[in-house]
Amino acid sequence: MLSINNLHARVAEAEILKGLTLDLPAGEVHAIMGPNGAGKSTLSYVLTGRQGYEVTEGTATLDGEDLLALEPHERAARGLFLSFQYPLEIPGVPAMTFIRTAINAQRKARGEPEVSAPEFLKRAREVAGQLKIDFDMLKRPLNVGFSGGEKKRMEIFQMAMLSPRLLILDETDSGLDIDALKIVADGVNALRSPDRAMLVITHYQRLLDYIRPDKVHVLAAGRIAASGGPELAHELEREGYDKYARAA
Amino acid sequence: MTLAAALRDRDVAQLPSRRDEDWRWTDLRALIRELPAPSPAAAAPAQAGPFGALGDAEILVVNGRVIGDESLLRLAPGHTRTVRLRFVSATAGTAHGASLSISLGAGARLTLLESYEGLAAGYLADANLAITLAEDAVLERIILAQDDEDAVSVSTATVDLAPRARLAQTTLTTGAKRQRLETRVTHPGHDAAVRMDGAYRVRGRGHADLTSAVNHAGTDGTTEQLIKGVVDDQARAVFQGRITVSPGADRTDARMGHHALVLSDRAEVDAKPELLIFADDVACAHGNTVGALDEDALFYARQRGMPEDVARAMLTEAFIGEVIDRIEHEAVRERLRSWAQDGRIA
Numbered sequence A: 001m002l003s004i005n006n007l008h009a010r011v012a013e014a015e016i017l018k019g020l021t022l023d024l025p026a027g028e029v030h031a032i033m034g035p036n037g038a039g040k041s042t043l044s045y046v047l048t049g050r051q052g053y054e055v056t057e058g059t060a061t062l063d064g065e066d067l068l069a070l071e072p073h074e075r076a077a078r079g080l081f082l083s084f085q086y087p088l089e090i091p092g093v094p095a096m097t098f099i100r101t102a103i104n105a106q107r108k109a110r111g112e113p114e115v116s117a118p119e120f121l122k123r124a125r126e127v128a129g130q131l132k133i134d135f136d137m138l139k140r141p142l143n144v145g146f147s148g149g150e151k152k153r154m155e156i157f158q159m160a161m162l163s164p165r166l167l168i169l170d171e172t173d174s175g176l177d178i179d180a181l182k183i184v185a186d187g188v189n190a191l192r193s194p195d196r197a198m199l200v201i202t203h204y205q206r207l208l209d210y211i212r213p214d215k216v217h218v219l220a221a222g223r224i225a226a227s228g229g230p231e232l233a234h235e236l237e238r239e240g241y242d243k244y245a246r247a248a
Numbered sequence B: 001m002t003l004a005a006a007l008r009d010r011d012v013a014q015l016p017s018r019r020d021e022d023w024r025w026t027d028l029r030a031l032i033r034e035l036p037a038p039s040p041a042a043a044a045p046a047q048a049g050p051f052g053a054l055g056d057a058e059i060l061v062v063n064g065r066v067i068g069d070e071s072l073l074r075l076a077p078g079h080t081r082t083v084r085l086r087f088v089s090a091t092a093g094t095a096h097g098a099s100l101s102i103s104l105g106a107g108a109r110l111t112l113l114e115s116y117e118g119l120a121a122g123y124l125a126d127a128n129l130a131i132t133l134a135e136d137a138v139l140e141r142i143i144l145a146q147d148d149e150d151a152v153s154v155s156t157a158t159v160d161l162a163p164r165a166r167l168a169q170t171t172l173t174t175g176a177k178r179q180r181l182e183t184r185v186t187h188p189g190h191d192a193a194v195r196m197d198g199a200y201r202v203r204g205r206g207h208a209d210l211t212s213a214v215n216h217a218g219t220d221g222t223t224e225q226l227i228k229g230v231v232d233d234q235a236r237a238v239f240q241g242r243i244t245v246s247p248g249a250d251r252t253d254a255r256m257g258h259h260a261l262v263l264s265d266r267a268e269v270d271a272k273p274e275l276l277i278f279a280d281d282v283a284c285a286h287g288n289t290v291g292a293l294d295e296d297a298l299f300y301a302r303q304r305g306m307p308e309d310v311a312r313a314m315l316t317e318a319f320i321g322e323v324i325d326r327i328e329h330e331a332v333r334e335r336l337r338s339w340a341q342d343g344r345i346a
Helices: A040-048 A070-076 A095-109 A117-130 A134-141 A150-161 A178-191 A231-241 A242-247 B003-009 B294-305 B308-325 B328-335
Strands: A002-011 A014-022 A028-032 A053-062 A080-083 A167-170 A198-201 A215-222 A225-226 B057-062 B064-066 B080-089 B092-104 B109-118 B124-133 B139-146 B153-160 B166-173 B178-186 B193-202 B207-216 B222-231 B234-243 B253-263 B269-279 B283-291
Touching: A002 A040, A002 B234, A014 A040, A014 A053, A014 A225, A040 A053, A040 A070, A040 A080, A040 A167, A040 A198, A053 B328, A070 A080, A070 A095, A070 B294, A070 B328, A080 A150, A080 B109, A095 A117, A095 A134, A095 A150, A095 B308, A117 A134, A117 A150, A117 A178, A117 B064, A134 A150, A178 B057, A178 B092, A215 A242, A225 A231, A225 B109, A225 B153, B003 B092, B003 B124, B080 B092, B092 B109, B092 B139, B109 B153, B124 B139, B139 B153, B139 B178, B139 B328, B153 B166, B166 B178, B166 B207, B166 B308, B178 B193, B193 B207, B193 B234, B207 B222, B207 B328, B222 B234, B222 B269, B222 B308, B234 B283, B294 B308, B308 B328
Parallel strands: A028 A198, A028 A215, A080 A167, A167 A198, B057 B080, B080 B109, B092 B124, B109 B139, B124 B153, B139 B166, B153 B178, B166 B193, B178 B207, B193 B222, B207 B234, B222 B253, B234 B269, B253 B283
Antiparallel strands: A002 A014, A002 A053, A215 A225, B057 B064
């Protein structure tokens, strides 16, 4: 589904990604682990098309289509979703309005009809119930005054509502206590399916106890330094990133 | 130096100019070399104003002449009324002025739906309102200015409040060639309350000036003010807000905020928020920000699937919408909601 080949990218003048190659087939969950500054968030922003992240070499394709040639909203309409490490506050826009606007924009881009108000409400109630989100919270401006945990839960809520095919979770566990982590992980696991793929970016192994990856990659100094099964995450938890950082 | 005096005496030397500190950003003297001919009498316009049929009565002021029953603006004690007051400029290239007085008896409640409607090009218009509120009276004043882009338009209101009276005001404007909407409030304290909000959406070469002065003369008064605006192209917006807390006006609570979005490099916002405090034990605060749309929020919305123009419109509307949300009259609030999107009434 997602295929990244020899990706180089820079932010301002600094080269952050230095030849990253990765294949993520449909139906699989891959974890990307790495020390601070390795380029984990840069990867998520390059894939979603944030301004200021310049690709200098290499390719990234989604089902064979050049992802890097598309505008951010076009990538979203093709099923790419990023759960932000630091979700933004959107004053004056109720969460429901924001999500409905996003859904309809995506549908329009795909040539589908808009979601009807009753259909949208029904689905929102269902998903909010699963994620233990108070429905009234969805009427408040998105993320404004929400706790760190509530913001992360709202990211998963949006993800479930938008039903993307390629999911990137950037440090979704940060700021979560153990109960919130379980709820968020359950929400993510509910979205696992043979036609979806997930990239779980995390610094710690903890999240991977709840979202079990098929593969674990170590990102160090802008490239994949090692790949393996879930056991690699445990090894990193024991031994740290030192040997990869040094090797780079 | 006022526009009213200049029109009365047909004397451009009496126009306000940059020599007057309060007018330095809205200089009329330098703009107007010669006063246009006085506007002729004109018929009432056939079309409804921007407030449609909301309210109980309508008073038209066409080319400076009142058509309708002006006495509807004088409420006896305890009476309640909603009135549309429409200032209509109907003849191109001419000048006119009008003065009205509005009074609310004790405990009276007036919702005033005040519109400035430019139905011709390039006029010069002046309006003066003298407003008095007796004890416990409540005035919600909603001003919608839709002047012609080539017009010069000034509206000045003086408001005198009695103890426990309340003024709640919202001004929405898209500007003109040069336009000033000014309100001066004499605030007696003693549980009288003022909310004086406004929003501007100015584009092209438009100019909008929201100026206000509130003078707290007694103890225990409150004033809150939220002004928000968006300028684009080569437009210019001016906000001058002055709150004075006079000696002895202790326990005054005054809060002022002005926040502007500048969408173009050539647009300009001039802001002068002033809190002048000569009393003790007061709670006063002001905030003033001028900036661009939050790029991070914009990317966030785009990542969720919104094209850039949709995301920008949503964030801009939300920014202005905060002012509309504070309008108390529900039907008016809903009617003006679309103004936050594009400065028009749907």
